[in-house]
Amino acid sequence: MEAEALRHRLNSALEFEDWALHNDYKSISVLAIYWEDGDMPGFKEEAYSIGTLFATAFHYHVDYYAIPSEDSHMELDRRINSFISEHRDSNNLLIIHYGGHGDPDDETAREKLAVWAALSQGGPTVDWSIIQPKLGHARAEVLLLLDCCFAAQAARNNQNRAIASNVELLAACAMGCKSPPPGPHSFTSHLIQELRDSLAANGSAKISDVALSLAHRGNKYRETPIHFSGLGHGRSTVSLEPLRGSPTDIGRGKGETAWLTLRVSLRDVLSDGLISDIIQWLKARPTRKVAKMTVESVVQATDDVRQFIHEDARGRVAGPTFQQLPTPAKVEVLTAWNDFRSLITALATQLRFPSLTELPRDSARETDSDQDYEVTAGPLATLREMEKGLLTLQTTVQRNVMALPDLNGKRKSLLEAIEDPAMQSLGLTPLLDRRLKALFPSDSIASMRMEHNVVVAQESPGALQSLVHEELRDLGSVLVEYKTYEKPETQSPHVQRKQIERMEERISNLAELLQTQGPSDLHTLKCIQWFHEPENTRFGLVFDYPAGFAGLISLRDLINRPGTDQRPTLAQRFLMVKNVGDALLKWHMSANWVHQGIASHNIYFLKPRGQVSFDFSSPYLFGYEFSRPSDGISLGICVEDFEHNVYRHPTRQGLPSEYQKKKHDLYSFGIMMFEVGMWSLVGSLFNAEMRKDLAPSKMMKIIKLNAHERLGYRMGAAYQRATSSCLDMKFGVELDDAVDTRLAKAFEDMVLKKMEPGTRLD
Numbered sequence: 001m002e003a004e005a006l007r008h009r010l011n012s013a014l015e016f017e018d019w020a021l022h023n024d025y026k027s028i029s030v031l032a033i034y035w036e037d038g039d040m041p042g043f044k045e046e047a048y049s050i051g052t053l054f055a056t057a058f059h060y061h062v063d064y065y066a067i068p069s070e071d072s073h074m075e076l077d078r079r080i081n082s083f084i085s086e087h088r089d090s091n092n093l094l095i096i097h098y099g100g101h102g103d104p105d106d107e108t109a110r111e112k113l114a115v116w117a118a119l120s121q122g123g124p125t126v127d128w129s130i131i132q133p134k135l136g137h138a139r140a141e142v143l144l145l146l147d148c149c150f151a152a153q154a155a156r157n158n159q160n161r162a163i164a165s166n167v168e169l170l171a172a173c174a175m176g177c178k179s180p181p182p183g184p185h186s187f188t189s190h191l192i193q194e195l196r197d198s199l200a201a202n203g204s205a206k207i208s209d210v211a212l213s214l215a216h217r218g219n220k221y222r223e224t225p226i227h228f229s230g231l232g233h234g235r236s237t238v239s240l241e242p243l244r245g246s247p248t249d250i251g252r253g254k255g256e257t258a259w260l261t262l263r264v265s266l267r268d269v270l271s272d273g274l275i276s277d278i279i280q281w282l283k284a285r286p287t288r289k290v291a292k293m294t295v296e297s298v299v300q301a302t303d304d305v306r307q308f309i310h311e312d313a314r315g316r317v318a319g320p321t322f323q324q325l326p327t328p329a330k331v332e333v334l335t336a337w338n339d340f341r342s343l344i345t346a347l348a349t350q351l352r353f354p355s356l357t358e359l360p361r362d363s364a365r366e367t368d369s370d371q372d373y374e375v376t377a378g379p380l381a382t383l384r385e386m387e388k389g390l391l392t393l394q395t396t397v398q399r400n401v402m403a404l405p406d407l408n409g410k411r412k413s414l415l416e417a418i419e420d421p422a423m424q425s426l427g428l429t430p431l432l433d434r435r436l437k438a439l440f441p442s443d444s445i446a447s448m449r450m451e452h453n454v455v456v457a458q459e460s461p462g463a464l465q466s467l468v469h470e471e472l473r474d475l476g477s478v479l480v481e482y483k484t485y486e487k488p489e490t491q492s493p494h495v496q497r498k499q500i501e502r503m504e505e506r507i508s509n510l511a512e513l514l515q516t517q518g519p520s521d522l523h524t525l526k527c528i529q530w531f532h533e534p535e536n537t538r539f540g541l542v543f544d545y546p547a548g549f550a551g552l553i554s555l556r557d558l559i560n561r562p563g564t565d566q567r568p569t570l571a572q573r574f575l576m577v578k579n580v581g582d583a584l585l586k587w588h589m590s591a592n593w594v595h596q597g598i599a600s601h602n603i604y605f606l607k608p609r610g611q612v613s614f615d616f617s618s619p620y621l622f623g624y625e626f627s628r629p630s631d632g633i634s635l636g637i638c639v640e641d642f643e644h645n646v647y648r649h650p651t652r653q654g655l656p657s658e659y660q661k662k663k664h665d666l667y668s669f670g671i672m673m674f675e676v677g678m679w680s681l682v683g684s685l686f687n688a689e690m691r692k693d694l695a696p697s698k699m700m701k702i703i704k705l706n707a708h709e710r711l712g713y714r715m716g717a718a719y720q721r722a723t724s725s726c727l728d729m730k731f732g733v734e735l736d737d738a739v740d741t742r743l744a745k746a747f748e749d750m751v752l753k754k755m756e757p758g759t760r761l762d
Contacts, residue, residue, distance in 0.1 A: 169228040302340075309333065319419070402428070407435060478528065667727060
């Protein structure tokens, strides 16, 4: 499909009349409710105050209703039914504000539901919990603003769901709590002020933001408002914006005042189904501040690979070419390209003629978990297969390009490759940038160095917890990874100083490497700066704390966590292992450095703000223990600690007898695979008595035996064999190039690809 024709198709589909609307709703109506004979006139006054705000500042239609003292429940029920009936359109918004007393509804056998009262003691009442469910039958969306005592009891119901999928509730206080009476400190008074402030600052007011602002400790409102939203269909909260007349009038008004360019990266090859999905996504619930949306260019990852292979040099000045690859690399890339093309053809056939690929139910047969006999079913499965094939193709190209000798020693070649558009489109630029920084670090080790100025007292990192959350002056909320070291007292001050200087240089280089902002499959956060605290004999790497997250946990602590509510599923565990392995492979491939710290206490997960579970699909790799070039000199730091040594190969324990190599990282990765598969720490294999004078070779033998005998039952034979390949460090590679390309391919084929079927088990 030609890019220009595709661009035209997308833009034609995006031309629809709703772009003319400046508001999420065609009509917004308000009903302000109070008691006709209430004992506090302030409730009526505040009903008219908020009604006036909606009428004058937002241009909404406002009605007022006084609940009569006789037949109160029946009359209110009739008015609510009428209000819903008058505004049937699904593009409307109904706002209901109530100001009055609330009843605790706490008599014997009562369920503490929502009850409204005219008087603080006795008097007529309304059982709002019976009326409220009717709002769920309205076609319009409904915003409930309740200013009464025990207001959050409106979220309780004797049915399955009190808050319908078209209703959002902002309550003055929690269940069992009383709200302030009418006046300057009331919920309605503060709500009016928040709406005015938000309208002045943003031109609109999101109810979720208003709720957060009211609940903020800096706000003078004395209670904590409660916010519930049942809204679906792509909208999580109501956004109140002024109505500005008819769509026709708006269309003649102010045109484009600014524009924003976004790049949308696709995991899959563009197909008819995917194009339709993109169009629906772009048209679903667009903010009304967007006047129009057009597609300017279309980039397909598959076409980028094709152009590289066939040496289509459009826009290229210099950079690696397909012809520069050695013959075995060319064969591998061409094989991967042809395999991918065959996959696309097969998947297209399956989508057009699904009956040809369906197997009879009785023909299903059990297979070893590393055999991928799954029949693709439906568009979603097809897209997953496309993603798998495309990622395999891209990784093959990346691995072979990064193995070119000129990119492992020539600064000019690296700089030219980084500027090459073809390398950018193939996802190689971040890898090349990291390689450049690894080979040619900054001249000054002070370029990213900082003073450690803590605003909020730092956490005290545990023995196996190096990553902590801190508030630093000038940087705000960050994550800090501490690296401690020991000063051998037997060494002279001169020798100690030289060793410290070497460590500072290594940390500076590492910080510069981790500063590279790469794609998500690198699974590293951006390093901002580093510091040295000689008085505490430790270094610190400072990382960005991503926005939208609140909380982190290491894989070690996750495994140790009691209960099962936070455990990942089986498919999530396979994906977890694969993603950490991909990150390690990209680290080896790009920096050509060893990691030296692969362990469950150096793998972290973040929790999205407002969510209960951590994001298991995005592990972040830390613990680069004085990482160094794969052919560099080890610092030879002696570590006599069981909890650290259990992750190290015997030749790397204590005072190392062998330099750390990439194969040692893969051994440590095998230990992590064992822990994830067993969902138990490897240290649990050894009791206190066994740990005494335990020889490293004996430790390794016990781990290998347990992996061989126990992993297959829990995770399948393919997972067990992949783990054993890492623990045995047997990948069938005798001779390799300067960047260990054959080892990388063997690890990819024998370990990472074996995880792929398991990621689809859910």
